[in-house]
Amino acid sequence: MKDLRPLSEIPAPAPRPDELYTIDVFGEQVAFRGLKRLLGAADHSKAGERHAGLAAATEREREAARCTLASLTLQHLFDRPLTTAAGQIDEVMRVNYDIDLEVFAEIADLTLGELKNRLLRANGRELLRIGAGLTGVMAAALCKLCDVHELVLLASRISCPTRARTRLGAPGTLSSRLQPNHPTDDLRGVTLLVYWGLSIGAGDALLGINPAIDTVENVSALLHHLDRLRRKTGAPTQICVLAHVKTQLACLERGAPVEVLFQSLAGTETTLRDEFDVSVDLLDRAYRTMAERGALKGEAEQFMYFETGQGSELTYGKHEGIDMTTTEALCYGLCRRWDPFMVNNVTGFIGPETHLDNFEMIVSNLQDHFMGKLLGLPMGMAPCYTLHSKISIEGQQIATQLLTAAGANYYMDVCLGTDRMLAYFDTSGHDDQTLREIHGKLPGAELLAWALAMHIFARDEHGAIVRGPRWGDVRRFCDSDAELAELIKATPAVHGFATAGPRPADEVSRVVRLHQAAAREAVACELGEDQLQAITPLRSLHTAASSKDAHLGDPSLGARLSAASLAALETEPATVQILISDGLSAEAVHHNLPALLPILIDGLAACAMPVGVPLLARYGRVKLAEPVAERLGARVVIHLIGERPGGDALASCSLSAYLLYRREDGEPGPRHEYTVISNIHEGGLPPLEAGAVLVEKVRQILEHRAAGNRLESLVDP
């Protein structure tokens, strides 16, 4: 177990006022106030930095920033810790100063440009040695000076193997984290996805589920189930349920097999504390608990697992004015405190507000991978995307080719690339195997031996490892066809198990892509006001988003009314208002409103609930209900809004109803409470029936003067 240095014993320099960095570029003076601004301007232009006002306005400004950075010494960066808005050094920054000071002393006088040259001339061991003397800010600054070749080349020299039950990241290997996520944590779906992944040689890094329900009971059940599957199949790997660290520790306390402890981390203390509900102290205790009582105690050399990715701090508005790459590097500086078994980077997951397109996602992934490895972390990568961004599967595949060349330890195995719980798209086991074959990589040694014995892999006549006769034979793990059929029936977006070489058979790929195409169309589709007005008269509103791109790129715009719309609304006597907006799927509105709206209006009228003329807002987000409720003086706003499309065409037409209850002035607690009825579409809760359900729910809300958890506790105490 690694000794954890108390925070109070980590020396960090006192903060200094921002200073002005100036540089002459072809006779023009370019200036940057403070290190944060300089670091932001030196990076590639990315959506998140643009929204935060940190990106360089021009190419000239960007290169000027890079030239300035290149001229700064490491001592200069050391002496200027990035501070919070209040001018403090937060926990994350302090942990970043827990570096090898002897190494740092050796390189302190090098400029960043000189350091980059030195690293390019060094071997992997030297890179790791120097990395131990760098803070996250230094790694971030360095990476902003590197082009794609340099990011790949430097990272490819670094090897960071770790060991839990099995070894991960050994040279020549490419592993995968099998992610059998299911929208309702249905154990049958989990089972199928684990069987499938193992049948194609995936899962050697970890079998890891993101739970839909983060309760001790549910997470324990999932852990025990994964443990049963691991034992039944005999696959040599480790398991994890990616719940909050507190939930996992409670599961461990109850005897659940917590082998590897997971937590999402971020690069600022406010994000960690306010959004992720963790602190350095909590994680220190968690680390010590795992060392003493974890399911792999005495066997695992590492047992912590962290997930990171550019943009979370910025999305929460808690980036402290620091750019996404640098906060990500600070996060890595934090991760290494607990000597993790694996770090998983999911840059691209958030959406177009941080990474708009393929280039932004690819370059960020390369930066993250390089920075993580330089700081000594066992980096696994998950270049991923959501369908409301402009990132495509092609961009994702280009990223994986480059990252494999750069020596990524592992990717995700999300069956057919479609995550069934998180509605995003990640790499698949097919991708993992394809990359192994292109780049001459193998699974981890323990899983390879098992898979050879299971004929999932085989040796050809030259002794080379090839796919074996049972590669992709998912049926082998089931006792009956009935069992397999039952598992498949319980699992969404399983479009087939047929394969062609390491790839899905074309007929399977076509279906996957068709579903994605339908979902993309649902996002791109504009709200058809005329067809909705034909159902019933509607009042049109405008949000602060002036275009679809603005709406997708900045979620806050759709939560506000335009000035004109705000001015047009006045207090009305109606207790209930109906608000319709496209959200992320106008198709959902088009498909469901013709059946839903008439019964909703009939029901509200039959129950004598005063309701206003329904409102229609293009480019709306969930929170738009709040200014509408306030402006109109409505007690309840029924907000019908399109959900974010995933990998299923039917579900791309899925509507949610957010029932906002506006509490009385002066009541303690949040001003607005929400009850949510989701999954409204013909394959889920049909819109007609949903209308009747909504009428009943609105009655309850008004009767009990509450919504959300408070309503549930009053209705069913």
Place this chain on the structure above:
Amino acid sequence: MVTPPVKLIGLDFGTTTSKALIVEARYRSDPLSGRPEIQELGAPYRSDIVFTPFIGDRIDDARIRTLLDGWLAAASARPEDIAGGGAIITGLCARRSNAADLAALIRARIGGAVIATADDPGLEAFLAFMGSAAALSRARPGVPLLNLDIGGGTSNLALGVDGEVLQVGCLFVGARHIEVEPGSYRITALSGHALRLLAGLGISARPGDRLAPEQVAAVLAFYIELLEAAVTGREAPFQSELGRSHVDIPFHLAPAPAPDLAPPWLSLSGGVGELVYQRLQGHASPATTTFGDLGIDLAARILASPVLSARLLVPEGGGRATSYGLLRSLTRLSGSTLYLPQPELLPLSDLAIFGRISATSTDEQIHAALALVRRSARGGCLTVSLAGRAPGAVKALGGRIGQALQDLDFPASLPLVLLVPDNVGKALGAYITGWGRLPVTLIVLDELAPKTARFVQIGRMVEQVVPVSFHGMGQAEEAS
């Protein structure tokens, strides 16, 4: 939606042996459709297999009662813990008086049990499908599945789709028409069908004789030909005198109810079926005629037949039809958005299904159907077909039913249960009652489509879901 655990029981009473299975389960939403379903929790309690207690030809009531109590105690289940159950009664137990006694005994202990008595071959085929293959069939929506329940005397055929049996048939093809000394082919007994078969094949053999390998092969070839013909819809083998003599209930694959359906996949059950699945799972074949019949050889020939083996699927339990399988197949859960303003009305037992009304029913037909229910002192049940979920259709039919209830002065306290296949229960109930303004004791349970039942048992609501069991064979007629 995940409900607290409940206990379910399955009972099998046969001529020789009886057994019980008790499982803890809960109702939860299907992850994809949101449709409620039963999910088992952990391993079930399985009783020892005991001899069925008889006094002469009559079941021994007292010992049966003791058995039931012992099984419940062993599973740490009190009778009141049992939320539902199923029983399969076969053989001597299924004789009319015994079956009635057993049913009464079981009902006294487990109020909501679904009891199926196999007293004819068609029902045996139905039960075999429901007890063994229904789960497999439901898991493969829209795919025809033909279950062959091959036992000692008969092969009972049941063709189903989506877990519902569409057709049944019965052939006198079985393992024990020719009984032999274990380890040899020396005949010890021949059934009437075997005598006809051997004569038809030109084989002169009687008890005490040893069948030659080619004679065994000829018998098995005849059996296989009949089975292959049945599963492929080929009529010719059944048109000979010998073929006809081996048909108890004709099975006509074609014309199937839905002619565009693909050829059926196959599953097996019964003793021979289990032998086939044991071989498929890699178990060594038992020694020659270990069981004193031709079952082992018949199983081997089935596996060797491309027609029978190429589309063969493995059901849960490897082909053993069980009361628990039956229970799962006959017990349905309502949708979770039903119309039930007074949940305390439940449970309702043995409510008659009086008929069916649809969007195309005339007002007179709707009146007639509701009048039937009105005449019943206990109230009753109607099935409602909407032919889709068109909002206008639901509103219109709801309004017409509501009007008919007013016209009939339908008693406010008389339970009226409507069963609707589509997920529109709350909407239909709302339109019928004008959102609760019509004083009527109405329950609308949706996502339920009984095809053949005459009676329904409606359990207590658990979290927003109601377990419903159907029983009594026979088609509910459209009101007229």
